[in-house]
Amino acid sequence: MLKINQVVSGYGDIKVLKGISLHVNEGEIVGILGANGVGKTTLLKTISNLIKTREGTITYLGQEIQNSSPHKLISMGIAHVPQGRHIFSKMSVIENLQISMDHANKKSNGKDRLSYVFDLFPRLKERLKQLGGTLSGGEQQMLAIARALVAGPKLILLDEPSMGLAPLVVQSMFETIQQIAKDGTTILLVEQNAVAALEIVQRLYVMDMGRTVYESQQITNQELDKIKEVYLGMS
Ligand code: ATP
Numbered sequence: 001m002l003k004i005n006q007v008v009s010g011y012g013d014i015k016v017l018k019g020i021s022l023h024v025n026e027g028e029i030v031g032i033l034g035a036n037g038v039g040k041t042t043l044l045k046t047i048s049n050l051i052k053t054r055e056g057t058i059t060y061l062g063q064e065i066q067n068s069s070p071h072k073l074i075s076m077g078i079a080h081v082p083q084g085r086h087i088f089s090k091m092s093v094i095e096n097l098q099i100s101m102d103h104a105n106k107k108s109n110g111k112d113r114l115s116y117v118f119d120l121f122p123r124l125k126e127r128l129k130q131l132g133g134t135l136s137g138g139e140q141q142m143l144a145i146a147r148a149l150v151a152g153p154k155l156i157l158l159d160e161p162s163m164g165l166a167p168l169v170v171q172s173m174f175e176t177i178q179q180i181a182k183d184g185t186t187i188l189l190v191e192q193n194a195v196a197a198l199e200i201v202q203r204l205y206v207m208d209m210g211r212t213v214y215e216s217q218q219i220t221n222q223e224l225d226k227i228k229e230v231y232l233g234m235s
Helices: 040-047 070-076 092-104 110-120 137-149 167-184 192-202 221-231
Strands: 002-011 014-024 031-032 053-059 078-081 155-159 186-191 202-207 211-215
Touching: 002 040, 014 031, 014 040, 014 053, 014 186, 014 211, 031 167, 031 192, 040 078, 040 155, 040 186, 070 078, 078 137, 092 110, 092 137, 110 167, 137 155, 137 167, 167 186, 167 192, 186 192, 192 221, 202 221, 211 221
Parallel strands: 031 186, 031 202, 078 155, 155 186
Antiparallel strands: 002 014, 002 053, 202 211
């Protein structure tokens, strides 16, 4: 579904991604793990063309997209849930969702998409008029994911959904992410919380210094122990 081939990108003179390659198959939850500052956020921003691809190609459903605008990518079915959520804090829950629906993948029905996100996140339905900025951290993350979903995506790029959330909230958030994948949306998940991410991903890459340094095939318990010890400094 998504193929990243030898991609280089960065900021000014600094190259952050240094020829990274990876792929995501339809229906998968693929994890990107790695320490602070290795380029995970930069990778997602490069896929959604918030940062320019300098070298290499990004192919989505057979089409090269590295030069497609972020708006075009949303209409093609790629949604990005950024780190830190970036919801509109002075707008209500429903206004946040409506803005995203205006840019949606028009092939699916808006009403159906709204009722789908309210089934997933009943808390949001109870707080339609509440301003985004007054929601709890967990609710803001729900709104950020809901906002991506109402655009009718085929692929969601999720940047550290667990950041700043209490362990119980993280657990329920990850169960919901699993449900979203079961319902047919493919997920590329960037996480520092390796323990939680390892529970739900089908495949994973470990990143270091702008490249992937490890790619899992099938995640067995033995492989998990090795990944934790060798690549994530856990034992
Ligand atoms: P974290 O888990 O801490 O978010 P990350 O793996 O997502 O880390 P990135 O945010 O992609 O890492 O950052 C990779 C490198 O790019 C870092 O060295 C960072 O300082 C640098 N960087 C990020 N944003 C910018 C920017 N706007 N201008 C210059 N350098 C940046």
